[in-house]
Amino acid sequence: MESNFLPTHSSSLLCPNLRCLQINLHHSKLASANLSQLVLDLSIDIVLIQEPYAISGPSPTLANVPPGYAAFHALSSDHAYGAAILLRQSIADSGRVKLMHKANHSACIEVSSRFGTYRFISLYLRPSLVNFSDS
Numbered sequence: 001m002e003s004n005f006l007p008t009h010s011s012s013l014l015c016p017n018l019r020c021l022q023i024n025l026h027h028s029k030l031a032s033a034n035l036s037q038l039v040l041d042l043s044i045d046i047v048l049i050q051e052p053y054a055i056s057g058p059s060p061t062l063a064n065v066p067p068g069y070a071a072f073h074a075l076s077s078d079h080a081y082g083a084a085i086l087l088r089q090s091i092a093d094s095g096r097v098k099l100m101h102k103a104n105h106s107a108c109i110e111v112s113s114r115f116g117t118y119r120f121i122s123l124y125l126r127p128s129l130v131n132f133s134d135s
Contacts, residue, residue, distance in 0.1 A: 018045050018046070019042065019043060019044045019045045019046075020044070020045065020046045020047070020048070020120075021038075021039070021042075021044045021046070021047045021048070022047075022048040022049075022050075022122070023035060023047065023048070023049055023050070024049075024050040024051050024124075025049060025050070025051050025052055025053055026051050027051050027052070027053055027079075027080040028053055029053050029063065031053070032052065032053035032063050032064040033064050035047070035049075035064065036064040036065070036066045037066075039066050039069065039086065040066050040067075040068075044086075044088075045087070045088045045091065046085065046086070046087055046088070046091075046120055047069075047085065047086040047087075048083075048085055048107075048120060048121070048122035049083065049084045049085065049086065049107075049122055050082075050083050050122060050123070050124040051080060051081065051082070051124060052073070052075070052079065052082060052083070052084045054075055054079040054082070054084075056077070056079070060075040060076065060077070060079045062075070062084050062086075065086060066086070068088065068089050068090075069086045069087060069088055069089055070086070070087050070088075070089050070092040071084055071085070071086055071087075072084065072085045072086075072087060072099060072101070072107055072109050073085065073101065073107045074101035074102070074103060074104060074106070074107065075104055076104040078104050079104065081104070081105060081124055081126055082104045082105055082107075082124060083104075083105055083106050083107045083122040083123055083124045084107050084122060085107045085108075085109055085120060085122050087109065087111075091111060094111075094113075096111060096112040096113065097109055097110070097111050097112075098110040098111075098112075100119070105123065105124045105125070105126075106121065106122070106123045106124075107121070107122045107123075108120070108121045108122075
């Protein structure tokens with residue numbers, strides 16, 4: 001997917017490609033920390049995460065968000081079975097990001113540009129679900 005509106009570095013005016021990654025972290029603290037470094041090393045723009053590692057609390061917080069990235073999610077106390085999206089901060093700051101989350105197990109954002117609108121959905125469907133189409 002091409003994207004000429006997403007700067008990857010301050011010295012770069014245009015980004016020739018949108019770099020995406022999808023991963024299931026199995027609620028692992030170590031995998032989360034490794035992902036944070038990998039995202040920076042590979043200059044990933046968007047990461048779709050299932051079963052993220054999060055810090056528990058009244059409003060769970062996604063752990064190990066790399067500097068320069070924003071986290072989008074609707075995590076609840078059931079966050080071990082949730083979904084999240086990491087997005088390069090420069091894209092998030094563009095003002096053209098719309099949140100479309102519905103529940104703990106899904107994270108969805110819509111990113112608009114002069115080239116079109118893109119929807120990114122991170123969805124975790126438990127293997128125990130009888131009817132996953134309801135999700």
